[in-house]
Amino acid sequence: MDQAVNNPLLDFTDLPRFSEIRPEHISPALDVLLERAQAAVARAEDPATPSDWANAVEALEAVTEPLGRAWGVVGHLSAVADTPELRKAHAENLPRMTEFWSSLGQSLALYEKYKALATSPEFGGMSAARHQLIENELRGFRLGGAELPEDQKPRFAEIQEQQAQLSKAFSDHVLDATNAYALFVEDPARLAGLPEDAQEAARHAAEKDGKAGWKFTLHFPSYFPVLQYADDRALRQTLYEANVTRASEHGAQYGSGQADWDNTANMREQLALRGEEARMLGYQCYGEVSLVPKMAESPAEVLKFLDELAVKARPYAEQDWSELKAFAAAELGLADLAPWDVAYASEKLRQQRYAFSEHEVKQYFPEPKVLQGLFGAVERLFSVKIQPDTSQTWHKDVRFFRVSAADGTLLAQFYIDLYAREGKRGGAWMDDARGRKILAEDKVQTPVAYLTCNFSAPVGDKPAQFTHDEVITLFHEFGHGLHHMLTQVGELGVSGINGVEWDAVELPSQFMENFCWEYEVLTGMTQHVDTGEPLPRALFDRMLAAKNFQNGMMTLRQIVFSSFDMHLHTDFDPQGAKSVLELSREINDRVHVVPQYPLSRWPNTFSHIFAGGYAAGYYSYKWAEVLSADVYAAFEEAAQLSGTVLDSETGARYQREILSVGGSRPAMDSFVAFRGRAPQIDALLRHGGMAA
Template sequence: MDQAANQANTASHANGDNPLLDFTDLPRFSEIRPEHIGPALDVLLATAQAAVDRAEDPATEATWANAVEALEAATEPLGRAWGVVGHLSAVADTPPLRQAHSDNLPRMTEFWSSLGQSLALYDKYKAIAASPEFATMSTARRQLMENELRGFRLGGAELPEDKKPRFAAIQEQQAQLSKAFSDHVLDATNAYALLIEDESRLSGIPEDALEAARHAAEKDGKPGWKFTLHFPSYFPVLQYADDRALRQTMYEASVTRASELAEQYGQGKAEWDNTANMREQLALRREEAQLLGYASFGEVSLVPKMAESPAEVLRFLDELAAKARPYAEKDWDELKAFAAGELGLSDLSPWDVAYASEKLREQRYAFSEQEVKQYFPEPQVLKGLFSVVEKLFSVRIEADQAQTWHEDARLFRVVSPEGELLAQFYIDLYAREGKRGGAWMDDARGRKLLDGGRVQTPVAYLTCNFTAPVGGKPAVFTHDEVITLFHEFGHGLHHMLTQVGELGVSGINGVEWDAVELPSQFMENFCWEYEVLADMTAHVDTGEPLPRELFERMLAAKNFQNGMMTLRQIVFSSFDMHLHTSFDPAGEKSVLALSREINDRAHVVPQHPLSRWPNTFSHIFAGGYAAGYYSYKWAEVLSADVYAAFEEAAKLSGTVLDAETGARYRREILSVGGSRPAMESFTAFRGRAPQIDALLRHGGMAVA
């Protein structure tokens, strides 16, 4: 344990054994209460500020140990404790926890803002970079120093002193608005419930979705079936319900969340409307960019990314859209013709799209997602996922024990073949009230070398929102959910299998944002390999693996409507970049109007007049992807090309789970984390620059 953690643990005993001040091992989740947050931060902020003061002191010599190491030792416990608070807010939200988070957010933001603005620290770091010591540093340390110097510039350290208070205020306001945006989406999602007592209205909805809805109604002491806007409850209605009016009701409630229409559609209060919040955030980001001397926030966002400019990003999106559009037009024309001819839906509305698509998929490929789902019970899926990781990367994954925030959350450990602990991860798979929607990986603790050659092993959170088990059977996942799980585990591997000892560039730390999706999207590819699925499936009733013949039909349907889905992602990405470059937050045009403009230009599927999807676009307004959503598509080019190396290896070894290629991937990409530029890691693995061919081929959009 390092010096600052020792100090924090000593303080913990002085503060009545505050669990947030205990860094001896994993967080003591079941003991943490909202009232622990303020006192813990009192101690940790004081310790961190004292370290900053020492490092800033002109009498303190500018060396790695005196500045970089000393600051990290004092600020890491603060970051870890606040990370626990943020995690609990996302997965176990309660009014007292939300209040405690909100009360302490300003002082956390103020501390990090003042750190980034410190000219004295910036000068110390510049002196270290210019000293003879710099030349003797490892590659990882030099990269960390370059990142830190860039961070000071973007943090406002070079601003005139009279501009710094405004810059700090902008950071605080943005943090508050971002949290409020996320809270509004969660509250609006939680607020809506539709109780159906007439069973005839539920025709077409799968039995497991009905069982979950019946169970939800029972929990409320009500008869019938309760449907909510949490995805596992909402989407089966859109995809399978024969009752068109029911689909329309659910659709309208979902797309009006956190908007000015929310009250009208039964899921919210006026104060949960995110319309003004978005404009305020965009205005603050624009002001921040102008203070830093940039033309737009898009430019600021790209400074630490691979892409050179907003123009380059928009050009990339336009080129990809041009390749996808003919396929999307064909998808849309086929769906409209099928809906009109087979389903009697001559006016295809948004609440019909998922339903008609599922019916077309069933007719064309003779299977339904519901049929496939029965082959993916949770225990078998996890066993199969772990098996892939173990074969590729020569590790073992074992169940572990620790306190968790909910009975559904579990802990596992990753060990070497010799049994050495490499990492641990929590997994929390099911949707529930008080838990933010979506799926994500977050780090609980990063890897770093400690005194005496000991290693602080990394710990990850892997969070999803799948349907919980009901009726005594294990949870069963759709194939899309399995892909999501593999995706998040890819992020987890990037964090957990790093071999870098410098915290700031170990794992996902310091990796360019538009490359951070490479390991996650890479892992998705294994969900389309029969040798993987044969080991990962067991029918929930019979135990039979997925039949080869059904898999072939799934494979044939793999790129079903991929043209439409690609354009949908391009709409999100292009909207995001235009919002942060050419859009004027103080102008007459609304955020919603811009979304319609982009959709009309880029997509073949019209945007419904009711849709307020920007109001729940948490990625860019509450999730760090502002002017960075394009990175999903950007990194997809990289990940498809990386996976092509495994396909090439399989021609010789007979398996895509090729251990030699896996070892090379682990060595050149996962192990190095952010210790070198992502493009260097890619070319070290692939032996050349990335090519788009594999992405187009995997997506069924390659020209024969």
């Protein structure tokens, strides 16, 4: 315990001591944890050690879980509070962490122990969750290279380490390029059309830098309102071009940084390494490796699914695009619709057609009311209580909450970090700080989640106000959080999101988004920032009418990303003549109705697949949407009888069959247990306005 007192990263008695953790704690903590882990692995591998649950699984988990938790804290801080010192400490330790996990996955002796356990009499008496965990581990050993000839294992380990380094570098380049850019505007006339809160945030940002005028950056809450609202076309073009050239060979020219932040070579290197890894494991391509632990059977099945969805969406997308071009030419004098005009013209068309602007809607979503409404909906659906709690955090804006059962029993806790800032990577995500498991003497280690977004921070004395899209994002991430927090599985490896097939992991998150389109839910989470009025029914009806505005175009955009990802990992040659960029253009030309701008280098910032674990898995957003829409349809059916989509009986069944079982059984089994049948695509097409 003395070490834990001196080194907060070694204290696992409760929550991370964020305000005390410093970069200099990282290496010494990992020295201790790696030494313990390596000793435990050696004991488990010893031929004299029995091949049973206690010695093969529990003994290893006892040392790998604290190691994973400590490194998870380091990774989390790198994502939300990056500093040069932290980045250096992370980079120094990444190789040895990768080496440890690679050597664990490659251990033939451990693999043999698990195989012996799976055929032992003990296995027959185990719970379904333990069976699933052991099956997953056996698969993990096969994919980790345990069956490779000994002389090939060093190269396989080297590939893992190089991939980890490249993935971190990719992410760092995107973050650095985003942070490096600043555009100062001094002429107020250039801000015409920009909402007051966006102007105020830009003025505040310039003031903070000791400059006059307004400062715009490539962080989404700063950059996107310009694209959406600014009448100054040149201003839109400047920011658009800076954004689409981040982390590319054009970055320096357009203001987002240095030549060595160009991710072009990094992508090719990662793809070549993934291909080599796949061939060493006996697969034809990395797409096949990626799908082994997923629901989809083969790359061909995924591409067929995407192509069929594209065919259904295309007529709607063509109509969206031709309407937008006609409107822009006739109403805005934009005969040639440039990429930096699309969001602007779309917002103007939406306002004309549905008589509201996103800015008008935003004023009904002040942060305190939104959180109150989100928590209220969750409490009704799942019979839980969400209350503020106390814990150390990594930034003053971070808040902490507890989730309790109706009888007051603690179920879980979560941190929520909502605002964009420097040193924090873009996007939104849920991550686990700690998983659920049954400890000795019937004590439970309760799960803890991180919920991270990048919304606009409050300026002045008003609370932050969220766009409806941001509210949807918040519900999405909270859906992931519920999957992690409401699990009832006691085995760490399959509790919560652990062990859930990657193409099913988006089901609970996308499911929650649907409630953002229900008036009964929105009345409980809206309050005009000035008048205190809830969202008027007439405005909601116009929002609902606009819900599927340009959904055809947006669906094709997602299919471009998904197809690009799958082709990159199945039939693209990273050493060939064709570049990653050329492949992206080819797929865009084939699938999309909106042309890809020649200057655009969007693959260079596609962090999901090059730094976020979605390689050959980006399709899972669309795949899971079929499942989530069908699951939500059960709540719509229940509402016809009970009068509310927040139907607690259906909520309890959803919690029992999907959330609480986590990864302890195949996702398809959980879906069928909830729905009583196999999934159907009808609800997705209906919700998306693409049903005949």
